[in-house]
Amino acid sequence: MTGLQQTTWTGVIPIEDTALTVTDSGGSGRPIVYLNGSYATQRDWHPVIAELGSGWRHITYDERARGGSKRSADYSFEACVRDLDAVLQATRVERPLLVGWSYGAILAVHWADRHPKRVAGVVSVDGAMPYGLTGEESRKRIRKLFRRMRVLLPLASRLGLAARMTADQHAEINIEANQLSADLVPILDRLACPVRYVIATGGHTGAGADEMAQVRASLRPVLARNPNLRVSVEVASNHEALLRKDFRAIAEVVRETAAVQDQHAH
Template sequence: MVDVDDTALYVTDTGGAGQPVVYLNGAYADLSHWKKVVADLGPGYRHIRFDERARGKSKQSADYSFEACLRDIDAVLAARGVDGPVILVGWSYGGVLGWHWADRNPDRVTGLVTVDSFPFGLTREESAERIRKLFHKMRFLLPFVRPFGMAARMSAAQHAEVNIELNEIAAASVAVLERASHPVRFVLATGDSLGSEKGEMESGRTVLDPIIAHNPNVTISAKVASNHSKILAKDSPAVAAAVRGLVTD
């Protein structure tokens, strides 16, 4: 466990001299979602995974903000003695975290693999209310899906606020990607996510097109037939290939 602020984070680290790869989870997910990617990449890398606050085996906190999650990356790397360049692999919420951490720490990043995250969000107040209503309806279901890494030890209202903040930050992240000085490889799905309207996610992915045209460091490594929720389970080889490409490029 790694102590940070008022909480403690559960961390796994395979160690060794290989390229460090740091995995950043989806908003309510735990580190188990990365097991197929880790297996596909194999022992030639140093795999560092951790559960965010109130997810998986980590402790609860009074602060579930995006800034707190950025501090958690710093705390994990410091605790594991990693000060050299890392590859960040982030899915959904974790992808957005990766963009911003790399933007603040450009000398500590070899590159990023972003799994179905994109700089698009529902920022209008009616969209925020839609998210709150969705989690309010799901409030009795959350404890039952928690063991599968699909919910955190938070209230339904806290789940909603994490999602609302993510939408706002993701929508404001175009400039972060446009100025990225390190390789950013996207592995994208084609389907929707829980709570999104039909086609909404695919429409959001098109926001990447002008960024890719503007910044040659940003590319799409693969686009796969999975939906947002199942991409790590069904298309882990595409994610692993994107990581290997950062090492060999």
């Protein structure tokens, strides 16, 4: 976070039955709000933020039961939407550039769809693709995967790789995210802001490279219909390693998306 520490504010925003840890670099630069993967923390964005530097206003936060944020009785997607609203209100940010990874990308496009005049653009990092594992067999598969991992989850949460939730709660977030992804087509079709994708080429936990190739291929028809959406870059990393290994490519796509918005403004 070199060069950002002098003006950086870190604090807690209370919302409903919980409280979110938030970091805001401050300054007059274009505001970027970073949206984490399902079980990730704001720390994952540090390489991208350092690469972009102090000319931007960087805002990160931990979702409920992740990182430094407190637990809650509600881990639903709509709770995540309300959390983003609360962070924007508390930081008084208008027209942010939303940069989301995985689950965070789904949140970004949903929020952009609901607030088309309040968003500058979206950078989707290997997320927000209209493909999801739905149906009872898929739900069983997801629940089984997380129950197998239940002994490791407390350790993983301390490393920032999981939430402070039960295995079943982890699974339900994943199941809901898959349904949200499967239902994305109408949202992606009508997005009016610039949306730029950073796509990985490898697999990830619970889905091999072949299955992830199907997920990414689901974007093609939407890209053909909506000129506001574009794949800016494909990188060799897998889904989990993107932010760590390809932060320079992600930062470059952030710059590209901001430049597109600037052109639209003129």
